[in-house]
């Protein structure tokens with residue numbers, strides 16, 4: 731249901747968009763990846779086309795866990811766990827890439843900091859944190875459709891998130907060397923930060 735909703739909301743461009751995002755992550759054949767808030771594991775399946783190594787998905791939604799585990803049951807290198815991403819993960823310096831897609835905006839700021847810290851700890855030195863989410867922008871300067879989506883279709887935290895200097899926050903957590911990819915007329919950003 732979640733996947734279908736995204737396809738409709740994006741004007742049927744979501745599949746093309748998300749494939750491009752995963753391509754832009756620059757995944758290498760031996761990369762170990764952790765996905766924070768992995769949802770239905772649609773993104774994990776796409777990432778799995780680039781790496782032969784372990785991919786871990788973390789989520790707390792029972793429906794999401796059911797769908798994702800079913801979807802990934804043939805992929806022996808994919809492990810999906812029930813885990814609240816606000817808590818420390820059991821992994822230390824294990825992953826080459828940490829991915830978080832349309833999850834971070836839904837938390838209050840102190841919890842965002844916790845999630846960023848948890849991703850930092852799970853990454854190997856020089857590992858990459860790949861954050862796919864809304865870009866920073868002034869909602870008042872956007873067209874009525876975008877304003878409508880943020881007013882009626884998104885949680886209030888999303889409107890706060892777009893005003894946050896995410897690079898500053900990531901720098902404070904120890905990340906450096908930022909790379910950005912923009913989509914949907916710059917409304918959406920893949921921000922890649924190095925540990």
Ligand SMILES: C[S@@+](CC[C@H](N)C(=O)[O-])C[C@H]1O[C@@H](n2cnc3c(N)ncnc32)[C@H](O)[C@@H]1O
Pocket residue numbers: 766767768769770772773788789790791794813814815816830831832833
């Ligand atoms: C908007 S969906 C995005 C799913 C997926 N990342 C994607 O892009 O398709 C947000 C996901 O975050 C999960 N989530 C929310 N709070 C969480 C938490 N505290 N710990 C782990 N997962 C969480 C939800 O269950 C849901 O699957």
